[in-house]
Amino acid sequence: MNKEVLKMLIEKKSNSNFVTVECLLAFDKDDDKKRVLNTMRKFSSMVRFAYKRLMEGAEKKELKKLLSRKYGVNTRYSDDAILLAKQTLESCLEGNQNPKKLVFGSRELFEQLKKKHLAGKRRETLRQKWEERRYDILYSRGDKSREGNLNLRLVNLNNQWCLRVNLGNGE
Numbered sequence: 195m196n197k198e199v200l201k202m203l204i205e206k207k208s209n210s211n212f213v214t215v216e217c218l219l220a221f222d223k224d225d226d227k228k229r230v231l232n233t234m235r236k237f238s239s240m241v242r243f244a245y246k247r248l249m250e251g252a253e254k255k256e257l258k259k260l261l262s263r264k265y266g267v268n269t270r271y272s273d274d275a276i277l278l279a280k281q282t283l284e285s286c287l288e289g290n291q292n293p294k295k296l297v298f299g300s301r302e303l304f305e306q307l308k309k310k311h312l313a314g315k316r317r318e319t320l321r322q323k324w325e326e327r328r329y330d331i332l333y334s335r336g337d338k339s340r341e342g343n344l345n346l347r348l349v350n351l352n353n354q355w356c357l358r359v360n361l362g363n364g365e
Contacts, residue, residue, distance in 0.1 A: 215348065219357065233361050234332045236265050237275060241331065242298055244279035249293055268360070270345055274333050299328025332359070 221227035240261050247257050254276055261272035286293040297304045303324040306312070312320065336343035345360040 215357075217357070229361055230332075230359050231330070233359065235329045236267065237271060237333070238298070238329045238331045240265055240267070240272065240275035241278045241282075244276045245282055245293075245296070245298075248276075248279055248283055268345070270334065271360075274335055274345075277335075278331075278333060299324050303327065334360075 219227075219230070221230070243264070244257055244261060247260070252260075257276055258269055258272045261267070261275060262269050265272075282296070283293055286296055303320060306320055307317070307324060332346070334343050334345035347358045349356055349358050
């Protein structure tokens with residue numbers, strides 16, 4: 195993401211309550227990339243787990259504790275996973291869809307993958323696209339009392355904007 199876009203988004207912060215940044219991440223080290231991807235996959239799994247527990251009638255307070263223990267993450271990530279799961283469930287119900295038939299990562303891509311005639315590079319590209327939509331999610335809300343987001347924060351290091359990602363265990 196170029197500096198002009200980041201500068202515009204950061205300036206917008208002073209005029210509104212929140213800023214949303216969507217960007218492509220670049221890593222200096224392969225180890226950093228693996229750790230962030232692992233955190234993203236863990237978070238995606240938390241959302242799916244929370245979705246199933248909410249369908250079973252689990253209470254938010256107990257689910258929050260369970261997610262934090264099971265996945266070894268802070269309660270802020272657990273809260274956000276529950277929020278996304280709850281929004282997904284409500285969206286299904288509002289759209290008169292059966293929540294038990296929800297496919298995370300896009301039903302359309304999943305149905306295409308099930309077709310037997312796909313093979314080789316075309317199938318692999320489609321599978322990768324579906325997996326990215328299913329597993330590569332990381333979401334975290336900020337808090338005004340904490341001066342923003344503690345899990346995902348833009349920081350300026352040596353005149354270069356970087357995204358600091360909390361890996362869920364204090365790192």
